[in-house]
Amino acid sequence: MTMVAEIxxxxxxxHKQTPPQASPPVNWSSVxxxxxxxxxxxxxxxxxxxxxxxxRDKRDRYFLKGPLYxxxxxxxxxxxxxxxxxxxxxxxxxxxxxxxxxxxxxxxxAWVVGKDAxxxxxxxxxxxxxxxxxxxxxxxxxxxxxVGF
Numbered sequence: 001m002t003m004v005a006e007i008x009x010x011x012x013x014x015h016k017q018t019p020p021q022a023s024p025p026v027n028w029s030s031v032x033x034x035x036x037x038x039x040x041x042x043x044x045x046x047x048x049x050x051x052x053x054x055x056r057d058k059r060d061r062y063f064l065k066g067p068l069y070x071x072x073x074x075x076x077x078x079x080x081x082x083x084x085x086x087x088x089x090x091x092x093x094x095x096x097x098x099x100x101x102x103x104x105x106x107x108x109x110a111w112v113v114g115k116d117a118x119x120x121x122x123x124x125x126x127x128x129x130x131x132x133x134x135x136x137x138x139x140x141x142x143x144x145x146x147v148g149f
Contacts, residue, residue, distance in 0.1 A: 059109050062090070074111045081124040083110040085132065088144045099135075099145040 060071030070087065077083050087110040088100040100106060102122075107113075112121055122142060126134045135143040 056108070059105075062109065070109050080110065080112045080117065080121050081129065084112060084121055084125065084144075085129060086110075088132075089146075092146060099143050102142045102144055 060069060060074070062070045070090075073083055073086055077086070084102075084106070087106055088102065091100045091106060092098065102118075107118060112118055122134050122136075125132060125144070131146065131148055133145050133147050135145060137143065
C-alpha cells in the first residue's frame with residue numbers, strides 16, 4: 001500500500017465512502033406540490049393541483065432558442081437563480097424589451113415556488129449576477145432589468 005493510500009485508509013477508515021449519485025430527471029407534469037409537512041392550512045386542494053398540470057405542460061413546451069424547451073431547463077439546471085435569469089431573458093427576447101416584470105408566470109416557468117424562495121432568489125440575483133438589476137416594488141411584482149448590453 002502506498003503512503004497516500006495508507007493515510008487515506010487511516011483518515012477515511014476501512015469503509016470507502018462512495019460519492020452521492022445524481023438523481024434521475026424529474027417529470028414535473030406528474031409532480032404535485034407536497035405540502036403535507038406544512039400543515040392543513042397550506043395544503044392545496046386536489047382540484048387546484050389538477051388544474052395547474054395542463055398549464056405547466058403547456059409552459060414546458062415554450063422554448064428559449066434552438067428550440068431549448070423550458071421543461072428541459074427546469075429538469076437540467078438545478079440553481080433557481082439561473083433558471084429565473086434564463087426565463088426572464090427569454091421573455092425579454094419575446095417582448096423585445098430590456099426588462100421583465102417578474103409575474104407569477106415567470107416564477108412558475110422558473111419553478112420557484114413560494115414567497116420565501118422568491119426572496120432568496122432575488123437576493124442572490126442582486127448580490128451575485130452581473131448584467132442584471134432587480135427593481136423592488138413593494139406590493140407589486142419586482143422587475144428584472146438587463147444592464148450594460
